[in-house]
Amino acid sequence: MRPHRIAVLPGDGIGPEVVGEALRVLRAAAPSLVYEEFSVGAGEYLRSGDPLPPGVLDRLRQFDAILLGAMGLPGVRWPNGLEMTPQLDLRERLDLYCGLRPVYLFHPLDSPLRDRAAGSIDLLVVRESTEGLFSARLRPPDPASGCVEDILRITRAGAERVIRAAFRQALRRRKKLTLVDKANVLPSMAFFRQVFLEIAEEFPQVTAECLYVDAAALFLVLQPERFDVIVTENMFGDILSDLAAGLVGGMGMAPSADIGERHAVFQPAHGSAPDIAGQGFADPVAAILSAAMMLDWLGENGAADKIRQAVRRALRQRTVRTPDLGGRCRTTAMTDAILAELK
Numbered sequence: 055m056r057p058h059r060i061a062v063l064p065g066d067g068i069g070p071e072v073v074g075e076a077l078r079v080l081r082a083a084a085p086s087l088v089y090e091e092f093s094v095g096a097g098e099y100l101r102s103g104d105p106l107p108p109g110v111l112d113r114l115r116q117f118d119a120i121l122l123g124a125m126g127l128p129g130v131r132w133p134n135g136l137e138m139t140p141q142l143d144l145r146e147r148l149d150l151y152c153g154l155r156p157v158y159l160f161h162p163l164d165s166p167l168r169d170r171a172a173g174s175i176d177l178l179v180v181r182e183s184t185e186g187l188f189s190a191r192l193r194p195p196d197p198a199s200g201c202v203e204d205i206l207r208i209t210r211a212g213a214e215r216v217i218r219a220a221f222r223q224a225l226r227r228r229k230k231l232t233l234v235d236k237a238n239v240l241p242s243m244a245f246f247r248q249v250f251l252e253i254a255e256e257f258p259q260v261t262a263e264c265l266y267v268d269a270a271a272l273f274l275v276l277q278p279e280r281f282d283v284i285v286t287e288n289m290f291g292d293i294l295s296d297l298a299a300g301l302v303g304g305m306g307m308a309p310s311a312d313i314g315e316r317h318a319v320f321q322p323a324h325g326s327a328p329d330i331a332g333q334g335f336a337d338p339v340a341a342i343l344s345a346a347m348m349l350d351w352l353g354e355n356g357a358a359d360k361i362r363q364a365v366r367r368a369l370r371q372r373t374v375r376t377p378d379l380g381g382r383c384r385t386t387a388m389t390d391a392i393l394a395e396l397k
C-alpha cells in the first residue's frame with residue numbers, strides 16, 4: 055500500500071510552532087506518512103498578494119489529508135477591514151461541511167469547574183461549516199445604503215448531510231445527540247429543526263433532543279456532563295466550541311477536523327494567537343490531538359489511540375503543562391513529555 059501523503063500548512067503566528075510539534079509526534083507514532091509543506095495565510099498574502107494561491111488549492115486536492123496550523127494576523131487585512139481567513143475558504147472550496155470539535159477534560163484541575171468536573175466533560179461539537187451565518191461572508195457589503203445584512207442560510211441538503219454525520223458520530227459514542235438551534239425565533243432554525251426531527255427517525259438507537267442556543271450555553275457551564283454529541287449551525291458552533299474548550303483548559307486543548315466527502319483538514323481549534331507567538335510557550339496539545347484525528351480519518355486508529363493515551367499519561371504529571379494551563383513548560387518540553395509516554 056502506498057504511504058499516505060499529507061499536505062502541511064503551518065500558516066501564521068503560533069501555527070508553525072505547534073505544527074512542528076505535531077509532526078514530531080506523528081513521525082514517532084506513524085513513521086510511514088509522507089509530508090509536503092505549503093505557504094498559505096497572512097504571511098503568504100504579504101509575499102504574493104494572495105493568502106491561498108489558486109495553484110496551491112489545486113495541489114492540495116491531490117493529498118490524502120491536510121494538516122494546518124493557524125491562519126490570519128490582526129495587522130494583515132483586506133481593504134474592507136476583514137482578516138485573511140484562508141482556512142474558511144478551504145472549508146468552502148473543498149466542501150468540508152462537517153466540523154468535528156471534540157472537547158475532553160484530561161485532568162479536573164485544568165477546568166474552571168474543577169471540583170465538579172472530574173471525569174465529566176467528554177463531548178463532541180459537530181459544526182456545520184459551509185453555510186449558516188457564515189454563508190454571506192464574501193458578499194460585498196454596501197455600507198452607503200445604511201444597512202448591512204448577514205444571511206443565515208440553511209439548505210435541506212446541507213442540513214441533512216451534517217445531521218446524518220452527527221448521528222453517525224453519536225452511534226460510535228454514548229448515543230445521545232443534541233440539536234442546538236434558535237427555532238423559537240429564526241425561521242431558518244425552525245427549518246433546521248424540522249430536518250433534524252425527520253432524520254432522527256433513521257437513528258432510533260440514538261436519543262435525540264433539541265435545545266435553544268442560549269440554554270445550551272448555560273447547560274454547557276452548569277451541566278457539561280449532560281452532553282455527548284452536539285450538532286449546530288456554523289456560527290453557533292464557532293462560539294459554543296470555544297466556550298466548551300474553555301471548560302477543559304482553553305484553546306490549547308481543543309483539536310478539530312473539517313471533513314467532507316473527499317477531503318479533510320485537521321487543525322487546532324485555536325487561531326494564530328499573535329499575543330504569544332514566537333515566545334516558545336504555545337500549548338501544542340491541540341495540534342497533536344488534531345494530528346491524532348487525522349490518523350483516525352486515514353484508518354490508522356491504533357497510532358491515533360497511542361497518541362491520545364500518551365497525552366493522557368503526560369498530563370497526569372502536574373508539572374507537565376504550558377503556561378495556559380498554569381504550568382511552566384515550553385512548547386518543546388511539553389511535546390518531549392508526550393513523546394516519552396509514546397515510547
Ligand code: ATP
Pocket residue numbers: 068072125126304305306323324325326327328329330335336337338340378
Ligand atoms: P481565531 O479568530 O482565528 O479563532 P482568536 O482571535 O479567537 O482566533 P486565538 O488565536 O485562538 O484567538 O487565541 C485566543 C486566546 O487563546 C489567546 O489569548 C491566545 O493566546 C490563547 N491561545 C490560543 N491558542 C493557544 C495555544 N495553543 N496555547 C496557549 N494559548 C493559546
